[in-house]
Amino acid sequence: xxxxxxxxxxxxxxxxxxxxxxxxxxxxxxxxxELLLTPQLDTGAQVLDVGGGASxxxxxxLDRGFxxxxxxxxxxxxxxxxxxxxxxRASQVxxxxxxxxxxxxxxxxxxxxxxxxxxFLTTEEQRLAYxxxxxKTVAPGGIVVMGTFALDGPERCSCLPVxxxxxxxxxxxxxxxxxxxxxxxxxxxxPAGKTQRFQFSRFARE
Ligand SMILES: C[S@@+](CC[C@H](N)C(=O)[O-])C[C@H]1O[C@@H](n2cnc3c(N)ncnc32)[C@H](O)[C@@H]1O
Numbered sequence: 001x002x003x004x005x006x007x008x009x010x011x012x013x014x015x016x017x018x019x020x021x022x023x024x025x026x027x028x029x030x031x032x033x034e035l036l037l038t039p040q041l042d043t044g045a046q047v048l049d050v051g052g053g054a055s056x057x058x059x060x061x062l063d064r065g066f067x068x069x070x071x072x073x074x075x076x077x078x079x080x081x082x083x084x085x086x087x088x089r090a091s092q093v094x095x096x097x098x099x100x101x102x103x104x105x106x107x108x109x110x111x112x113x114x115x116x117x118x119x120f121l122t123t124e125e126q127r128l129a130y131x132x133x134x135x136k137t138v139a140p141g142g143i144v145v146m147g148t149f150a151l152d153g154p155e156r157c158s159c160l161p162v163x164x165x166x167x168x169x170x171x172x173x174x175x176x177x178x179x180x181x182x183x184x185x186x187x188x189x190x191p192a193g194k195t196q197r198f199q200f201s202r203f204a205r206e
Contacts, residue, residue, distance in 0.1 A: 010075035045110035051117030054081035072096040101129035119148040119162040153197040178203035
């Protein structure tokens with residue numbers, strides 16, 4: 001799937017479905033917050049939610065006083081849902097419509113979060129492009145939190161094939177500049193009641 005097709009796909013998903021009916025919907029991003037905020041992350045830190053879609057992670061970051069968190073997504077429709085929900089607080093967020101594999105960051109970030117985005121990159125070329133952006137976006141001393149379907153998780157999501165990971169295989173994919181520090185295995189229950197096994201890994205950028 002090329003960049004244009006990916007954008008069309010995700011625009012269609014978010015334009016035709018209610019946020020609460022999407023399989024990846026979660027009311028509260030508990031594990032993401034735990035891994036981002038432990039050890040404590042200064043609220044002045046620049047945080048980027050990659051493929052954040054309509055996720056409520058940004059609400060939770062604003063609730064905790066984080067200064068202008070960034071949310072990037074290939075789908076403008078997804079970000080519009082979050083903006084509507086946040087209403088007056090939407091202006092406190094840096095919104096970025098971009099494909100993460102071709103994005104050119106204009107700053108570095110202290111924390112990178114990705115829940116259920118990287119696993120859609122099923123070609124070596126896409127994964128290398130993602131890693132190149134990650135390396136120039138997160139400076140040494142920064143942290144990376146990534147949640148993907150686990151090895152015993154689903155083989156598809158949102159009608160698309162995915163690549164499943166263990167924390168170790170994800171670490172191998174990111175390379176030696178990122179040290180695995182914390183792992184959580186998580187059962188996500190979809191709005192339709194299905195259980196999906198995720199692995200969440202936290203890395204320190206060397
Ligand atoms: C399964 S959803 C997860 C959304 C969000 N992270 C969450 O936890 O609710 C995948 C998200 O990744 C976005 N996405 C997919 N491919 C992308 C890409 N190449 N660049 C940026 N965003 C992408 C989609 O638009 C969608 O919002």
